[in-house]
Amino acid sequence: MSIDNKRTAPIGVFDSGVGGLTVTREIMRQLPDENMVYFGDTARVPYGSKSRDNIIRYSRQIIRFLKTRDVKAIVIACNTASALALDVVKKETDIPVMGVIVPGARAAVQATSNKKVGVIGTEATIRSKMYSRTIREMDPDVEVIGKPCPLFVPLVEEGFAKHRISEEVIDYYLASMKESGIDTMILGCTHYPLLRSKIMKYLGEEIRLVNPAYETAMELKVLLKELGIQNVGKDIDPDKQEESCANGSYEFYVSDAADKFKHFANSILPYDIRTTQQINIEEY
Amino acid sequence: MSIDNKRTAPIGVFDSGVGGLTVTREIMRQLPDENMVYFGDTARVPYGSKSRDNIIRYSRQIIRFLKTRDVKAIVIACNTASALALDVVKKETDIPVMGVIVPGARAAVQATSNKKVGVIGTEATIRSKMYSRTIREMDPDVEVIGKPCPLFVPLVEEGFAKHRISEEVIDYYLASMKESGIDTMILGCTHYPLLRSKIMKYLGEEIRLVNPAYETAMELKVLLKELGIQNVGKDIDPDKQEESCANGSYEFYVSDAADKFKHFANSILPYDIRTTQQINIEEY
Structure with missing residues (x-):
């Protein structure tokens, strides 16, 4: 692929389900x-x-699938897969692959004043201690406290994010x-x-929340620029630049229940x- | 297989995860x-x-796997798979395959006096209307009210079954x-x-709860007897018979996280x- 073709080639983003859309949203914005x-x-x-x-x-199967779509870089927009698989798949893949852990860890190290950082995640992410290790490589003086919160994912997936039950579960964890x-x-x-x-309401304003999605989009921007493969886009009236969001072309694929995902x-x-296509990921 | 070999051959039981162990428990008892x-x-x-x-x-993959273990009959101990796959896989399989829906429906039809029956289950089970159809084939006068309760599964899987949060979710659904x-x-x-x-405490004693696991074990007993392939077992002192439970030999397989399952x-x-073995079910 020539550099010019690379510029317009899409970025591949994957997640275990809908969660990675929070990263997609940040990429669309930034x-x-x-x-x-x-x-x-799914x-x-x-x-x-x-x-x-x-x-x-x-992760290997999904990267093989994304490469059939000629992506120029891949973002693992899933903390669990970033924690457990990034190291392995990065070495095997001939295009840049980035995860969400390093950007999230970097933002936390920059944000903390008292050098005490909390991390919440899935059981697998917390058990991997990947956030902890990454943070301490950046600053060995930072103490990291991890806590798995496995019920948060089904609460969000089942539409309880704004419900009182979520408050009880937040208190529990x-x-x-x-x-x-x-x-x-x-x-x-x-x-x-x-x-x-x-979560912010529960913890109070003294505790700053880091959303790795935001930092990941920022690091992706830097990476694409460094490699000279960012898409320059159409000419935009500078006065209207702030309004520009989601000008790209986007394709969505899932391994099951495409309609639920789309909704x-x-x-x-x-x-x-408009459309979400279901594929059999086991074939890749 | 001769009838004698068939008698001692195991029963295959499968579920999406740990839920089917409630059926296994009933089979061990009955x-x-x-x-x-x-x-x-898993x-x-x-x-x-x-x-x-x-x-x-x-379901097809799991049945192929169970057949490599020379099972004499298969129980689909999962309502979702019973609702969505039993009809198809039953026709393709040369040993008896039973699900949990028919036993559960039969027990409900026998239990109801006012001919109004509720069914709670996963989204897929309720959407399939399989309980509703099965009940109305048995008694067209019974009215069936279905309600999906998708958060119940993660609550149980994450150990909240006895926690106050479950009471809130029960009230919600x-x-x-x-x-x-x-x-x-x-x-x-x-x-x-x-x-x-x-659930019983919340609904009160006027509403009778039907657990298809109990009825499924009863129907399995009848089925094995009809086919003459029940395992007769060792001679048991009739005075001690009530104490006999789980005398068989049991093997447990999962597709992931064997230790969590065992616990x-x-x-x-x-x-x-003692041991739970992990297999790659995608190979079957």
């Missing part, structure tokens, strides 16, 4: 001219309770975190930003998905 | 001398939010059911019996699982 191909592994969601071997196998003395907490699962306002996506994206 | 091979599809759980095509594909005038309600998902006492299984079975 890189409005980039084209995207999203894959949500047939095998959730990843958070599964073994490393399976998460690596799933985060009571000890609230008392731990952290000043920064990473939302270490792409579903959790959808519970952000309730969810349309409720959170600044862009109306 | 058919204590039968050997069993259990498969829990890599692809939950089934309740997935499409019919995938549920049929998963079942408030309309409580006011609907039903006198009988089917626990149409194998996870739900683990929430039984809380859960040991908390609900009248039998201590």
